[in-house]
Amino acid sequence: MIGTFINMGAIAAGTALGAFAGPRLPGRMRQTVLYGIGLVTILIGIQMSLRTQNLLVVMGALLIGGILGEAIEIEERVERLGDFLQAKLARGSGRSFAEGFVTASLVFCVGPMAILGSIADGLNGDYRLLSMKAILDGFASVAFAASLGWGVLLSAVSIFVYQGGITLFAGALSSLLTDPMIAEMTATGGLIIIGIGLKLLEIKQLRLANFVPAIGIAPIIAALLPVLKGL
Numbered sequence: 001m002i003g004t005f006i007n008m009g010a011i012a013a014g015t016a017l018g019a020f021a022g023p024r025l026p027g028r029m030r031q032t033v034l035y036g037i038g039l040v041t042i043l044i045g046i047q048m049s050l051r052t053q054n055l056l057v058v059m060g061a062l063l064i065g066g067i068l069g070e071a072i073e074i075e076e077r078v079e080r081l082g083d084f085l086q087a088k089l090a091r092g093s094g095r096s097f098a099e100g101f102v103t104a105s106l107v108f109c110v111g112p113m114a115i116l117g118s119i120a121d122g123l124n125g126d127y128r129l130l131s132m133k134a135i136l137d138g139f140a141s142v143a144f145a146a147s148l149g150w151g152v153l154l155s156a157v158s159i160f161v162y163q164g165g166i167t168l169f170a171g172a173l174s175s176l177l178t179d180p181m182i183a184e185m186t187a188t189g190g191l192i193i194i195g196i197g198l199k200l201l202e203i204k205q206l207r208l209a210n211f212v213p214a215i216g217i218a219p220i221i222a223a224l225l226p227v228l229k230g231l
Helices: 002-024 027-049 055-072 074-089 097-109 112-124 128-168 170-176 179-200 213-230
Strands: none
Touching: 002 097, 002 112, 002 128, 027 128, 027 179, 055 074, 055 179, 055 213, 074 097, 097 128, 097 179, 112 128, 112 170, 112 179, 128 170, 179 213
């Protein structure tokens, strides 16, 4: 799990730098930085979503995942956790721990580098891909923390659970996840990333955390489609 720890360290360092530098920037400058991140986030999401080989898989994953997320109220639970942590750790701060936590977690965890890098780290100790991801996440966390504050640091916990879990079960996952399944996971995550961009640009406030189950549902649908076609 060396790659995951490197990734977590980069996020922690980037968050600290951004959180300390952010308050020293004028409000309009922080807003411009956030909008810039939003635009780039949408571009990343579009690139990821175009990896799909079957739009029906992505649509089905988002619909089923969204319904499941709403049923178990993922967004509300994350918001309550963020508000609790903000009350305990950042009393009096106007920044939202929950927004920084959710936004950074989704951006850092969704994508092929997190999956493929974690599998490579788990199978043969090759953490080069995760090291490259750590550099990207580190720079991104500076920008996120400058506008969203210390809540971005909590995304390191998400990285530990998500990437660490994939690394530990790399052997099983490498045999289960085919290229088409990873492609649909990436595309589904890309649409969620686009939603983050829209939220950062203040175009539309979406309950994005409720769509997280869709990322796990996408490969299941992709695996079942050939079976259904054969019936």
